[in-house]
Each structure stands twice: as C-alpha cells, then as structure tokens.
Amino acid sequence: MPSEADTRANYIDPALKEAQWDSHTITREYYFTAGRKLAGGARGSRCFVDYLLHKNNQHLAIVEAKKESEHPTKGLQQAISYAQKLNIRFVYSSNGLQIYELDLLTSHGAFVDRYPTPDELLQRYEGKATDISRLLRNTPFQLESGKTPYYYQELAVHAATDAIGQGTNNILLTLATGTGKTFIAFQIVHKLFQARWNRTEVGTRRPRILFLADRNVLADQAINTFNPYDSDLIKIDGEEVRRRNGKVPTNAHIFFAIYQAIAERENIDGYYKAYPPEFFDLVIIDECHRGGAKQDGSWRAILDHFSPAIHLGLTATPKRTDNVDTYDYFGDPVYEYSLKDGINDGYLTPYQVKRVRTNLDELVLTDGDLILKGEAKKDLYESSDYDKTIIANERTELVAKAILDNINPLEKTIIFCVNQNHALNMRDMINKHKTITDPLYCVRVTSDEGKIGRDLLERFQDNDKDIPTLLTSSQMLTTGVDARNVRNIVLDRNIGSMVEFKQIVGRGTRIFEGKDHFTIIDFRGASNLFYDPEWDGPIDEPEPGGVKEPPPGGGKGGGGDGGGTPPEPPEETLTVQLSPTRTLKVIDVEIRYIDENGRPMSAQQFLERLMLKLPDLFSSLDELRQRWANPDEREVLLLQLGEAGFDSTQLNTLRTMFHAEACDIFDLLAFLTHETPMHTRAERAAKTRETSTLFERYDQAAAQAFLEFILERYERTGTVELSRKSLANLVQLAGQGTITQLSQSFGGSAKDLLQAFIDLQHELYHCV
Template sequence: MHLSESDTRAKHIDPKLKESGWEEFVIREHYFTDGRKLLGGKRGQRLFADYLLRYKNTNLAIIEAKKLGKHPTDGLQQAIRYADKLKVKFIFATNGEKIYQFDMRTGTGDYIDSFPTPEVLFQESVDNLTSLKKQLLGVPFYLVGDKQPRYYQEIAVNKAIEAIADDKKRVLLTLATGTGKTFIAFQIAHKLLTVKWNLDQADRRPKILFLADRNILADQAINTFNDPYEKDLVKIDGSEVRARNGIVPTNAFIFFAIYQAISEKENIDGYFRQYPKDFFDLIIIDECHRGSANEVGSWREILDYFGSAVHLGLTATPKRDDNVDTYNYFKKPVYEYSLKDGINDGYLSPYKVKKVRTNIDSYIYTDADKVLEGAVEDRRVYRKRDFNRVIIIPKQIELVAQAILDNINPMDKSIVFCVDQPHALNMRDAINKFKKVSDPNYCVRITSDEGKPGRDLLELFQNNDRDIPVILTSSQMLTTGVDARNVRNIIIVREIESMVEFKQIVGRGTRLFEGKDFFTIIDFSEEATDHFYDPDWDGLPEGETGEGGTRTGGNTGGGGGGNTGGGEEPPPRPPRPPKIVIELSNGRKLKVLDIETRYIDESGKPLTTLQFLEKLIGFIPDLYQSEDDLRKLWSKPETREELLIKLAESGIDEEQLDILKKIFEAENSDIFDVLLHISYECSLITRSQRAKHVKDDNDFFEVFSNLKARDFLRFILERYETDGIKELKRERLSSLIELNNLGTTKEASTVFGSAQNLIDAFYKLQENLYAV
C-alpha cells in the first residue's frame, strides 16, 4: 500500500506523537520566515518545518517527515539548516515507521523507538534547567492584537533570559537595524517583571533602567513599554526631577533615561548618584556601541556605579575595530541576527547603490575664483572629504542638491546625511531652491539645533500616512534608532570612516513598508559605499572578545555618544579653523559626469544586473537564447505578445515590468531595452531614440510614394514614443488609421496600394524599430 506524505503523517506520525504526549504541543507545517521581498509585493519561498515541537513557550525540536517507504533521513540535511536557524538542539527524521533522533550539539544521531515526552525533551534541551529558568521561559510573550513574534526575536529573548537566570552579569544581543530590538527588550522586561525576578531574591518586582543616548530612542522605547506598564514607568530627566523638588523618581519599576540627562556635568554630580548603588536589578543599554564601553565612555561611569546590576547591551553592529570596547565589556553575544539573515528571511528590505561622480570632486584654487571667507592654501588640492568640513563651495552644494532631485522620485521619503549641522542647513536650502513641490516643509533639516520643532517634523516624517516632509537633511542625529519604515533613499554626501556608523546609516532604509520593494543608497562621497566590499561588512563577531584587540577610544560610532547636552549630536570637538568659503568664477560650469549603478548583495558581494534582478524577482525565466533571438521575437506583434504572456505566466507580469523600468530609471524606454539590459547588459535607450532612428531612415520612407503613407508611419512612431508598445499591437492598426484621419481601413489600404502592403508596412516599421 502506497501512502502519501500527508497520509503517513495522519496515520503513522501523529499517533506516535500523541502516544508520547505531544498532542497539545505540536505545530504542523510551521512557517518561520516570510520569504525574501520580491518585486510587486511578492515573496520568495518561506521556510517551514513539517512539525515544530514546542513546550513551555519554548521551541525544542523539529520533525522532518517523509512518506512511508522513503528513507527516514532523506531530508535530514535541510532539517539541520532549519534547526540551526531556529536554535533547537534536536531533530527527528521519520517516515512513520522509523524515528531517527539527531543531536545538533554533538552532530550525531541514532534510531529510537518512540518520541521523548515533552518534559524529558524540555529538560534535555535547556542547559542548567533551574526552577527560575523554567519559570522565565514559561512566561508567554505579551502580544497585542494578532501580532506574533518573529522566530529570531523569540530566540533573542530566551537566550537573554537564560543568561540572566544563569547569573551572567553582562549580556549582549547583536541584531541588525530594523529587526525590533526594543520589542525584544520589552519582552525580556515583561518576563522578569512577571516572575518577580530580582537580584536579592525578594518578593518584589525588579527595578529596570532603560538607558539610551538620544531622547528619540528613549521616547520610542517608552511608547513600546506603555502597554501594559504605563503606570509602572517613568523617565528620568531634568523636568521630572525639578517637578519633584530636585529628588529623582523612585516609585516605578521601569525607568528610562538618556546618558547625558543623568550623567555628571560640570561640577554637578549626575542624577544617577542620587540612587543607591544597588537600586537597579537590570540596566538595558540601547545602541550600546555608541556610548563606548571604555573607562571614559559616556555610559561606563553609570554602569560602574550600578555595578551589581545585570547589564544587557543591545547593538546592531557586529564586532569591529571601532567598537571593540563594547565587545570587550560584554563579551561574546548570546545571540546574533545579521542584515543578511533579515533580508533573506524577508524581514528587511533589499537595496541598490548609485555612485555619483561630478566634475568638482576635487578643487584647486585659481585667481578666477573668489575667497569669501577664510584663507585658502596655495596649490592645495581639496578633495571630497574636505568639502563642507574644511572648504565650502556653494555651487558644489547646489549641484549635489540638483542631482539628488534628479535621481529620486519627487515624493519618495529620503534622508540626506551631511558633514555637520551647518552643511545640513545649506543642503536643505539648496534642495528647496530647486525642488518642484511647493510645500514649505518638503525638505527640512533635522538636527539637535532644531529643538522641539525639528522633533515634531521628524514625527511627521515617520508618520506613514503623511507625505510631508519628504526629504530630511541631518548629520548625526538620524544615524541610529529612527523608525521610519517608508524611507526609499539613503543619500550620503559626506565621508563615513566608521563601518559601525555606515551600518547604522544603511539601516535607516532597511525597514519594510507596503509597496516598497527595495531602497536606494545614493553616494556622493569618495568611498563611503566601499564599506560594502569589506569582508566584514555583514560578518558576525568571532570568538570570545576581551583578550587582545585594540582599544579605540570613547567615540565609537563615527560621531555618536559622548556628552552632547541634548543627547542628539556628537560631543563638541576642539574649535577648528574657520571654514573657507569659495565663490566659483562664472566661467566654471559644474555638472554630473557619471552615475554608476552598483548592485551589491547583503554580504557585500558585487552582482551583475541579472544576478541582482534574480534576487529581486526570485528568478529570470529562460525564454530566449540570445540578443538576436530576443530582437526577432520582439519585432513581430504576435511573437512579442506570446513572450509577454510567457513572462506573466512565469510571475513577471505587467506590474513587475513597470517596476523594472523604475528600478533602471527607464520609464521612457521600451521594455525590450530593459530586457536587453538585464540579460546582456546592453545600454538603455529611450523610445524616442528608437523612433528617431527610424524617422531618420530616408531609405525606409522613400519606398512609399504616397506622402500620406509616410505621414501615417511617422504618426505610429509618435504614438509609440508617447504610449509604448501597446500602440504596436496588430489589433491597434484600425484604431490608428481612424486617429490619423486616414478614413476607413479600406481607404488606408488604397493609400498603401493594398491591404497587404499596409500590413507589411506596419510590420516592417517594427522590424526597423528594433533593429537599433
């Protein structure tokens, strides 16, 4: 008797699971990824396990099921990959008759008679299973509505909880930007508060401090924690302390603060010293790489003071030379989830890069130019990295502003990362000078100098139901933690030396949003996006840190951390010499020389156009064998339509073809040229260029002695220029005759000599059109 896999599950596997007590603790066909984001709102293949064994809110094992008669371990290799992602320690492979148990820790397996019971498997799966750990793992996530945790969020929470239950004092979680670190922190706090975990094992809820380096990060965290802990939380800042007559708040369980608001200032002890050293049980440090963990770092004095508390660090950046202090302090992360994982699982957005080169990427002073401020150095070559840091050339800023507007859709939300706050101001003014949208808040600067009005505009930018503001200019304020899901363009107009900061900036575009298939990084710098080609671009921390490694000082984020006064910008540096301001001579014409589109995968690997599209579409169907073959198919209305139907049947429909045009800035091109570009990397030309080539071909038109025939063929070309290939369909011919006032089809046939001549001319026109 031959049973299908579903029959095998129902008649053989399910009864065995029930016998071992799993009936209430098994999830069948457990999908645990969303599938990579593809064009047109489509998704790649989702990963799923045939069975997930889950007990006490903890994933324990997966079962790989095969139909009766197949070898039980036939799908074991795939199951190992899934088990590694889910961080479960056991795999069971079965064909309903035999059960093979594989241990991920030892890499060995053997046949067993029956599935272990839930309690036995739970005890074998959790290391050092104490009563506290069992309690903590048993607390379900606090979820509102139909929201469900992603698999990696659940793993991160449980790994942190287990480390805390094992009395680890320093715990680190490394997860890519946009993957929900604040949600993870909330769930950890919720579990600890629910079981009344605390350091002195008293009958009380713990005191938890959430420490950030920017008000916007602290406020976003408060919004996450508000439900259900609105009455149990408080923010420690100057206004709160003043309202309490100089006394810090103590009547809460969850406290929020930015380092700068509670740390020591000139001759004033920090607010944190008003608390007893053992007041807090847990301190959560958000974006912990930014404050620096070295002895003089901005949050180190606070952590040293509350040394008895558990310190939980959250960061988006794997170990690098510029954040080694963080890893020296916290040691190896208990869990990592990379950008590559996020994109491949479908939780983060893919991207492409546009590198812009102009004819003023360097500057040497000449007598024809005018020095408005400062003192220019004779014969010095000022390079891109000097622009707006050492020397300001207003016309260069305006050129960049015009190029930005030329390379984005007018209403696509975009963030421009500038050298400093004055540069962000100049860039805002230049963009507003050339913009086509009249709204006064189309482009705004968001820096600490803007104060509350700036924060209000940032909230409007983050509001996905609002179109305005569209473009933000900033320097450091928006590099971390700003949750704006609909950002379509990350625009870099300064150098970025730090890989840590570069990751944070790229992360501003990775969040998903409906209708957002990818985002674009537009790079005007000298080498910022070269970070993609660093072997460690999407690397994970290697081994235990703390032995060896080079300390790099306090400011680890390329401008982050430190005592910033408002917690929004980097610490003040020693005063620099006044910037030079240059007015270029009227004879100097500035222009964009080249815009190179680079396709880079999430690991930093350069991709061909075809490889990039395969990432965005999922595959490219093999429907033509060569450039000539495609040209031949496209030149005839019937075979062109057949090809379009086959593309649609393969999943690349009209909507996706339109998106492809947008990806390559080819809205005015024929889809034929886009397909040529994708498949054979041919240069893109417009429909107007194609039509002009035919219009200029006198030999083609001289075949037709009747001038009305020539005019009609030129009319078809004009319709093609305007409306594209739909005007070239065979069934459109009669409508085109009517629109051109040639009379009836019979009358048009007379103009061409015969009906067959008319049809032949219509086809010959298209053959010439695609011969270019």
C-alpha cells in the same frame, strides 16, 4: 505514487503519536518568516518546517518529511539551516520507512528506531533550564489582540530570560536596528513583572528596573513602548528631582534615565548615587556599545554602582575592534539577529545603490576661478575636501539637481551632508530647483534648528503627510529617526566609520506598506564601505560623542550632551566661485545590485549571476515563450526571478543597460539566453495586429476596440497591466462598461473574455 503528504499521514503522524506527541506539542507546517520583500508588493518564499516539536514554550526539534520513494535525508541541509535559525538542537528527517536524527550540538547523526518523547527531548536540554527560566518561559507575552512576536523576538526574549534564570550577571542581546529591541526589552520586563521575579526571592515582589539610554529621544521612545505599565514607570531627570525638593524618585518599578541626567558632572554628584547599590534588580542599557562599558566610560560608574543588579545590554553592533570593551564586559551575546537575516526574512527592507559621479569629484583651480575667502593650499581638491576644506556652491547645486533627477518628487529622502552649513546650502539649492511649490518641501533638520527642527522632523516621520519630503542634515538624523517610509538615503559626505555608515543605512530599512526597497544615492564613494569585510551583519549606532552636529565650517564638534572637552576651533575653509566657463555635469550614474549578503555587485557580476540562475527557470526558448505568454505563468516566473535575487526593478535597470527600454523583459531574457534579436513592444503590437486571427474571430466593434486598446496599453506599459487581476480595470479604462457587458461581444461569458485576453498575449509572443 505515494506523496509527501502520504508519508506524514501514514508514517510520521502515527509514530509521533506513539511517542506521546499531541496537538499541544506539535505545530505542523510552522511558518516563521515573512518572505523577502520583492518588487510590486510581492514576497519571496516563507521559511517553514513540516513539524515543529515543542513543550513548555521551548522549541525542541523539527521533522522534515520526504516521499516514501526518496532518500530519508534528502533536504536535510535546508532543515539544518532552519533549525539553526530557530535555535533548535535536534533535526529529524524521514521518508516514513526510516528516521534519521541529527544532533546539531555534537554534529552526530544516525538512523533511529523511534522519535523521543517530549520529556526525553526536554531532558536533553536540561543543562540550559532552571526552575526560574521555565517559569519565565511559561509566562505569556504581553500582546495586543491578534498580534504575535516575530520568531527572532521570541527567541531573544527566551534567551534573555533563560540567562536571568541561570543567574547570569551580564547579558547581551545583539539585533539589527529596526528589529524591535525595545519591544523585546518590554516583553522581558513584562515576564519578570508577572512572575514577580527579583534578585532576592522570586514571587515576593515585583522587580525594580532601570532603563538607561544616552539620548532623550531614545528614552522617550522606550517609555512609549512601556505604556502598558504607565502607572509603574517614571523618568529620572533634573526636573523630576527638583519637583521632589531634591529627592530622587523611588516610588515606581520602572525608571527611565539618560546617563547624562544622572551621572556625575563638574562639582555635582550624580543622581544615581542617591540610590542604594542594591536598589535595582535589573539595569537595561540601550545601545550599550556606545562607550559605556569601558572602565572610564560614561556609563561604567553607574554600572559599577549598581553592580548587584543584573545588567542587560542591547546593541545593534556585532563584535569588532572598536567595541571590544562592550563584549569584554557583557560577554558573547545570548542571541544575535543580523541585518542580512532581517532583509532575507522579510522584516527589513532591501536596498539598492546608485553611485553618482560628477566632473567636479576632483577639482584643480584655474585662473578663471575666484577665491572669495581663505587661501588655496592644495593643487588638487578631492571629493573628501568639499565643504570641509573647500566650499564651492556650484558643486552643491550640481549635486542638488542630480538628487532631484534620481528620486520621485514625493519620496521621503534624508540627505546626509558634511556639516550644518553644508546642510543649509544643500537645502537652498534643492529649493532652487524643486518642482514642488510647498515652502517646506525640503528643510534642514540639525541641532541648530532647535524646536522648529524637531517639529519638522515629527511631521516628516508622519507617514500620512507628504511634506516635508526632503531633510538635509549631517549627524543629527543618524539615529532615533523612526521614519518608516524613507525611500532614499543620500550620502554627500565621506564616512570614515563603519559604525556611522551602518546606522545611516539603517534609516531606510524600516518596513512600510508599498515600500519594496530603498535607494542609497552616493556622491562621494561612501558606499564602498559595503565591500569592507566588517560589513557582515547588523547596523551599528553611533558613539556617544556622535550625537551633535559638526559646527559650521567643517570643524570637529564637541562630545556628548553632557559637556566634556571644548570643541576645537574650525579649520580654515577655502571658499571659491568657479569660473562661468566651466561645464558642470553628472558624468555617470551606476546602479549597483545587491547580493544575498547585502554587498553591491557590478552590472557585470549581476549579469553573470543572472545567467547562472536562468537555466533553472526555463530550459529552452520555447519554454520561456510559453511561460511568458501565459499571464499566470509569467507572474510565477517573475516571482521565481525575484526570489533568486532579480526582481522587476533590477530587470528594468538591466534593460536600460542594454538600451532596451522599449522592449519587453521577455526579449531581454531571450537575448541573454539564446541571442535572439530584441523586438520593441511597438513592433510586437504591430505584428500582432497584422497576423492575429482574433480580430476576425471577434468581429463586433466593441470586441475589436477592446483588443486594440489592450495592444495600445501594452505598447505603453508592457506586461504590467496584462495580469489576470488587471482585466477588470482595463475594461473600465477602455470605457467598455462592465465585464458582463463586454463579455457579450466575446461569446457571452466572462470566461470567454478572459480566454480572448490570454489568447491575445499568446499571439504577442509568438508573432515574431
């Protein structure tokens, strides 16, 4: 029967050639995502299209191929979703006998006689193209050898340069934290440089560009990204101006500044006023949602002064009520890429949530509790009161012990506390109960720590160093921390702002080798914000006033780095010592699974979703048994479960929920689908020893010793070591020499040894 490959070779390829498409304008089997990260280093399926049609660095259409025997539009919906991800307007689906064309702009679909030519498709896109945008699209990216931009980065760059080519004055890009906004900005600048674009006459001179940030660490990170243009860039700050005898630098093309350094201050004109309004051709505003676009915002005066320039805003924040001024100023984004997209595409790390409850989440003081300072003003203190209006070190110690109980000792972890004092107390309690002896295992990194804290943060960010491992902070680490190997985000403070919550979560999303997921450990219910309707996309970053730590005692901190309103006096804090007769304990650790939209599910919801998916993977108990007993099929089944949202980490957690830690995942799945009794791994191994014919078939001592070793390892670790690729390591661990040597006891060849390895697993799952 003709296959899909036959359709491509016999029908689609000749039809495209007849329509003047060639190897320069067709990419076959175009893969454009990395595949969602799954447990054990696995990846989910990558998105790809059968044909990507393009010309002049512009995606024009995709073609979906079907078997000749299938309906020509079968699978069209998936092709539409891929076209939407790739910002493609036209979708074609064909079984070779018919060609269906769908225009996503007009939603009009119809069967057509032929494919349009490249020029015909380009003509349909002409409303978006200008000579300048085409010039910028065709200017190559600046890339290291062998590196290519991710598909969404390429689309973001082209969307921005298209807008510049159309003469758009205010341009907005919205992409989730961790997806490379600064890299995108650099590529835009590179294209403008190479094309010698400027606001007056293209091709005459290179542009002058101002890159604005609101924190030195962000500006410095951007400077590092722009390193290929090192000789063309300079940072505007007081030190540089003083070095030039009070003159602002003008002898560069790329200027970096934090707005506090160039804005007006009390009795001092801003440095920006020393530049003529038309000096810059482009102003890039990093994290532009942080109040800068408001009429009285921190950056607005600078933007107004440089109004002749094009203003390009970069943000991680989708439009919401608290940043409507940003969208009023820049308009709708020319390109968006969300946290959900980043995780599902495999460019950001998924997460799970542990909600930890203690018997001190609510506190009623008794006569046995000692008031050390302040006055009790409430009958009931709730979790939101701790370390703000009441300090009870006993609770901090309980939380510290619970943190250590719920992480692996050398997993890099950031603990977000209420304020600097709380971060100090948490550090001390962690160090009191830690098992790692290094004095810098857990450190506080807050603004009070100064250079020492910054140095410790740099060491924490170094993925080649294990120490420091745990950082305690309050707000200083919510942004600007590019630590890719963070495995745990601990929340021991209430978070009232969705902006702040999203950017805290963003500290864990960076991709790192061997990091399948990160865990949010929540002691105060802050993770309930996942259920808020506004949790629908990219991670936000904080407002400019949120970059300083709250002062000790729980009071409100001051504004941004540029001064402003004096801080309010701290609230009076009640400090208590709880009665020694109280029993302090963790009463519940609830693991919440995450759905495809990034929202936590209860265990019951997770189980219900699993039960709906399992019939798609096996239709009977016999089929499950056959698939699980074969190591190759078992890996495929686990991958399919992972792609459906149920990876091995989640399945193991589910096994714990059913008190089946000593059982195999197979037994759990069989119980859930067919209500069969669950057997422990020890029971399966014992029954296999009793009934197996392998011990008689292979009667040499070395063979029998190896078979017994496999059963013992299975009892201890389950199927983790029973894959085909683990066989060589098992032979080594068993002390049986090499595979070649051990094979002599199994018939003489490595193939015989492998077959015995597979047969033993078959008997494991068929013995009971």
